[in-house]
Amino acid sequence: MTAFDLNSDSVRALNQHLHESPSGKLSVTNPGGRHCIACGINAAVEVSIDGHVGYYCAGMNKNAQITIAGNAGPGVAENIMSGSVRVKGNASQYAGASGQGGTLIIEGDASARCGISMKGVDIVVAGSVGHMSGFMAQKGRLIICGDAGNSLGDSIYEACIYVRGNVGELGADCIEKEMTAEHTENLKDLLASTGIDANAEEFRRYGSARKLYNFNIDHADDY
Amino acid sequence: MSDDKTLRPSATFPQNVLDEIHRAADQGIYEIRGFGAKRSLPTFDDLVFLGASMSRYPLEGYREKCATDVVMGTRYAKKPIELKIPITIAGMSFGALGANAKEALGRAATAMGTSTTTGDGGMTEEERQSSKTLVYQVLPSRYGLNPDDVRRADALEVVVGQGAKPGGGGMLLGHKITERVAEMRDLPQEIDQRSACRHPDWTGPDDLEIKIQELREITDWEIPIYVKVGATRVSYDVALAVKSGADVIVVDGMQGGTAATQDVFIEHVGIPTLPAVRMAVEALQELDMHRKVQLIVSGGIRSGADAAKALAMGADAVSLGSATMVAMGCNRNVYIEDYEALGTAPGYCHHCHTGRCPVGITTQDADLEERLQPEQGARWLRNYLTTMVLEIQTLARACGKTHVLNLEPEDLTALTIEAAAMAKVPLAGTDWIPGNNK
Numbered sequence: 001m002t003a004f005d006l007n008s009d010s011v012r013a014l015n016q017h018l019h020e021s022p023s024g025k026l027s028v029t030n031p032g033g034r035h036c037i038a039c040g041i042n043a044a045v046e047v048s049i050d051g052h053v054g055y056y057c058a059g060m061n062k063n064a065q066i067t068i069a070g071n072a073g074p075g076v077a078e079n080i081m082s083g084s085v086r087v088k089g090n091a092s093q094y095a096g097a098s099g100q101g102g103t104l105i106i107e108g109d110a111s112a113r114c115g116i117s118m119k120g121v122d123i124v125v126a127g128s129v130g131h132m133s134g135f136m137a138q139k140g141r142l143i144i145c146g147d148a149g150n151s152l153g154d155s156i157y158e159a160c161i162y163v164r165g166n167v168g169e170l171g172a173d174c175i176e177k178e179m180t181a182e183h184t185e186n187l188k189d190l191l192a193s194t195g196i197d198a199n200a201e202e203f204r205r206y207g208s209a210r211k212l213y214n215f216n217i218d219h220a221d222d223y
Numbered sequence: 224m225s226d227d228k229t230l231r232p233s234a235t236f237p238q239n240v241l242d243e244i245h246r247a248a249d250q251g252i253y254e255i256r257g258f259g260a261k262r263s264l265p266t267f268d269d270l271v272f273l274g275a276s277m278s279r280y281p282l283e284g285y286r287e288k289c290a291t292d293v294v295m296g297t298r299y300a301k302k303p304i305e306l307k308i309p310i311t312i313a314g315m316s317f318g319a320l321g322a323n324a325k326e327a328l329g330r331a332a333t334a335m336g337t338s339t340t341t342g343d344g345g346m347t348e349e350e351r352q353s354s355k356t357l358v359y360q361v362l363p364s365r366y367g368l369n370p371d372d373v374r375r376a377d378a379l380e381v382v383v384g385q386g387a388k389p390g391g392g393g394m395l396l397g398h399k400i401t402e403r404v405a406e407m408r409d410l411p412q413e414i415d416q417r418s419a420c421r422h423p424d425w426t427g428p429d430d431l432e433i434k435i436q437e438l439r440e441i442t443d444w445e446i447p448i449y450v451k452v453g454a455t456r457v458s459y460d461v462a463l464a465v466k467s468g469a470d471v472i473v474v475d476g477m478q479g480g481t482a483a484t485q486d487v488f489i490e491h492v493g494i495p496t497l498p499a500v501r502m503a504v505e506a507l508q509e510l511d512m513h514r515k516v517q518l519i520v521s522g523g524i525r526s527g528a529d530a531a532k533a534l535a536m537g538a539d540a541v542s543l544g545s546a547t548m549v550a551m552g553c554n555r556n557v558y559i560e561d562y563e564a565l566g567t568a569p570g571y572c573h574h575c576h577t578g579r580c581p582v583g584i585t586t587q588d589a590d591l592e593e594r595l596q597p598e599q600g601a602r603w604l605r606n607y608l609t610t611m612v613l614e615i616q617t618l619a620r621a622c623g624k625t626h627v628l629n630l631e632p633e634d635l636t637a638l639t640i641e642a643a644a645m646a647k648v649p650l651a652g653t654d655w656i657p658g659n660n661k
Contacts, residue, residue, distance in 0.1 A: 040441030
C-alpha cells in the first residue's frame, strides 16, 4: 500500500501521484484539516484518509473509493461523478454538491445544503441534515436517516428525497409523495449497499410538485 | 379635432412606458429577452485618441511592425495561454446557441489564434474539436460540469457574474430544451431551466480561494484560472479576485449580452464598461498586479476602436459576445418574414430567448440552424476579427506604438465630462479630470 503522511508530504504531491500513477490502495495520514485532498481522481483506487479533512476532499471524484475516518469540511465529494466517498464522521456544508453519479455516505450528520444542485449522485446520511438540503436537486437520491432542517428540497427538480425523521419545513415546490413498494425496495437496496442500518419502511418520500417547471403567474406566490 | 395640446405626450409616461405597462397588465410577468442593454450609456465612443504629432513619433501603417500577441495566465499556470490577438470570444452556452454557431465560433477563434469559451450547459464535442484554445466555464448551475472536460480545457473560468445581470442567474426557456440540451443538463425536456445565481459550494472570496485551489489541484496547476465578474463594485471585486488567486480577471460591463434575462435586470443593474475598465486597472495597480494578473474586458465591445481604447486604459485583451453573433448574421436583413413572425424586424431583434432566431444562431430548431453553416459563420467572424485587429493596429501605429499593449491612457482624451470622469482621462482641450482632486 502506498502511504502519504501529510505532516511531511504535501497535498500537491499526493494529488499529483493520484493523477499520474494511481493504483491499488493508498493511505493518507495526518490530513490535519487540509483542503483539496484526493480531488480529481480518475481511477479505481482505494484511498483511506485517517483524520479530518478540510474543503473539497474527493472533489469531482471518478471511480475511486475514498474513506475519510474523520469529519469533512465544506464541499466533500462536490461534483462526484462515480465511485464512492464515505465520511465516517460529520460533514460540513454543501456535501455532494452538484454530484452527478456515484455514492456519498455520511455516517454522522451533514450540515446545510447537503446535496445542493445534485445531478444524479446517491447521498446517504445516517444522521440529520441542515437547512436547504436538496436545493435545486435535479437527479439522484438523498436519503436522510435522521431529521431534515428547514426548506428541504427547495426548488427541487427530479431528485428523490427520503427522510426517516422529522422535516422542519418543506421548501418551494417540494411535497411529500406516495412511498410505493417499489420505492421502499429501491431504498432498501441502497441502504444495504451502503451499509447503513435503517429500516426502509420508516421513510417518507419527497419530490417536486412540478408547479414551478414553467413560469405561471398564478404560481408566483410559491416562489 | 386634435391639436398640439390635446396630443401632448407625457414625459413621465412616454409611449414606450405606456406600452410596457399595458404589456405587463396583459401578461403579468416581466419581459424576458436576449441581447444586451438598449438604453444609451457612456461608451468608448466618448473617448478619442491623440495621434502622434510634434511630440510623438508615429509608425508607418502597413509597413512598420505593430505586434498584437498577448499571454494570459502568467501568474501561476504552468501553461499560460498565448494568443495572437488581444480579442477573445466570450462564453456563450450551447443551448442558448445552436451547435453550428458554437462550432463557427471555435473555427474562427482557432483561425485567428485566439480562444473561445464554453458556457452554461457544458462543453460540446464540436466545440472542443473546432477550438484550439478553449476556456471552460465553471458556472453556478454546474450544468454539464465534467472533470474530463476540466482536464481537456486550456483554461478554466469561474463565473461569478456577467455584465447583463450581475447578481442574477439565468433562465433557458423550455422551448429551447431539446433532448440533447436536456441530457447535457440532467433535466427534463421543455421545462424552464433555471441557472443559479450563486455557486452551490462556495460563498465569498475566502471560499473562492480554496475553490480555485481545488481546480488547480485537479488540473495539476497547469492551466490558467480566470475569474469573471459582472461590473458593479469593480474595485473590490478585482482586488478580491486577485486575493483569491485568479490568473486572469474578466470584467463584463452592463452592455454585455445575454440569451434570456429580465429586461429590468439588463437595463438597470451594473455599470457601463467604460468606468469598469478604469476601476479594474486601478485595483490591479494598487496591488502591483497590473500585467501580472491579466485583465480581459467585455461588454459592448464592437470595433477595433473600442478594443484599442480598452487596451489603452490598461486592459490586456477584450472579449466579444454579442458582436460575434452580429458578425455571423444576427439582425441581418434576411428572412424578414421570420423576424415579423416574432413581432420584430432586422435591427431590432432581441428574441434569442424564443429559440426562433431567424438567422439560425440562438436556436435549437434544426431547420433554422441550417441557416448558419459553421464554415460560413466562421468566415464572417474571421473577416470581422481581422478588421478589428487592423483597426487596433492602425490606431496603435498612429500613437507610435510597436505593440498594442503599449497604448496608454495618455493617448486618450474625453469628449464628454461624464466620460472624462469615468475613464479618468482629461476632457478634450483641457487638463481637467472631473473627480480628480490632484
